[in-house]
Amino acid sequence: MIKFFRRIRQKLLSENKFSKYLLYAIGEIVLVVIGILIALQINNQNELRKEQLITDKYLQGFVEDLTADKALLDTLIYVRNKQRVCAKALIESVERKEIQLDSFYNNYYYIFPFWKFSPSTNTMEEVLNSSQLRLITDETIKTKLLELRSLYSRIKVAEDHVYEHRAVYLYNHRTLDHIEFNGLYINAENKSFLESKDVEQYKKDAEYFLNDRYFKNFMNLLTLNLDYLIPLLEEAIKECNLILELIEND
Template sequence: MIKFFRKIRKNLLRKNKFSKYLLYAIGEIILVVIGILIALQINNWNENRKGRIQELSSMKEVVENLKYDMVRCDNNINKNATVIKGLDSLRTSISNAIDGNDQATDIYYYALKYGIDYNKAVLNRAAYEELINSGSIKAIDNRTLVQQLSDYYQRIAFTVPEFRPKTGYENMQTSRKKFISFKGLEPFLQSFDTINKVSFSVDYDFKDIQQMEHLKLLQPHELALTDYYNDIAQFQIDLKTYIFYMSWVKEAANDLILDIKKEYQLTDTIE
């Protein structure tokens, strides 16, 4: 092809047809420019295609992370709801003790089973953090979706789980220590704090302590019992608020999944 064009140029120059040669040269330059532009367009198309494939892959990971968040929120809601219900029984036992009934074994049982900790939600930000750190989020054309991602991860999925009923929980524990004696319950006392720090599960049972004899409350002063009762009630309110927040996170995650699937035409169903 190059030899063909070179031959044409030589023939035009040999015949002194300079004007035609000039037009030919201009045409050849235009053809070269067009070729370069086509090559650039093809290259851009390939890069955009690769970028879209990577973006699609990242969004699939975000969807999986969001599904994980929904599962974690469900677990959090269910376990904390069980704690709230168990603490209702603890309050009933304390109320009976205030009225003069011996509820020592029940108070030990419910305090150890349902008053040792609460379930904390840990959500998955890995895919979103990768989008941010790699700068890939800037390539997403749908800026509304980018804002939704930011809103979820920077506000809902980050700030909301930070609300934890820690203060209410610590107040409840402080009140408990004022009057519950662990004398004779060394194995339970030794494991009490480790259960809090390692892994909390309401499946852990303490029923055998109800079979122990001579369990007595340590000076069950009515005022101390009342303080404990009130601190438990406040902790339950905090837990209910925490559950409400987790429900909000779950709903927001579900909405974001639907928006991502619509934008990227993902057809797999949400489990």
């Protein structure tokens, strides 16, 4: 092709057809410019296609992570609500100075397990902590992701707070001197404490807790913390649903 154009130029010059040569040269320049523009357009389209593939990968990652978070939040909301009910029931027992052994210990041992919320944030952290955030062109999705990350941080602080209080209470010698950890298995297997071989010890310990101000204060503190934590978990699941809806519409 280059040789073809060169022969044309040489022929025009040899025939002293300068005006035609000038027009030809201009035409050749135009063709080169058009070729460059076409090449740039193709390159831009390829880059856009690559970026779209990356964006789709991230959006799919968000869908998978948020779906997993929703399932975990559902479970945690159920557990935290039940723990709050148990704590309030224990406070009522102390205030009435009355204990039904199975009811008391079923409530007592249910407040001990405290699984922390561990959200699936791999995709979120990869995107929000890098230049890839620009690929999320929907500003609403971008804003909601930032807000959700902030909410997750608040949940972590709240749960760490509860966990620390629980550890201080549970592993204090005052508590350890009046608790049978075997009760965790009785509670988990839905067996009766009244039928346990250690029933007299359970009765004795329960009487101690009725008059233990330390125990009552912990139950009140736990209730207070859960009153703050549970709405955060409920807000998080709403935000997850909203972001999933936005991604689906996008």
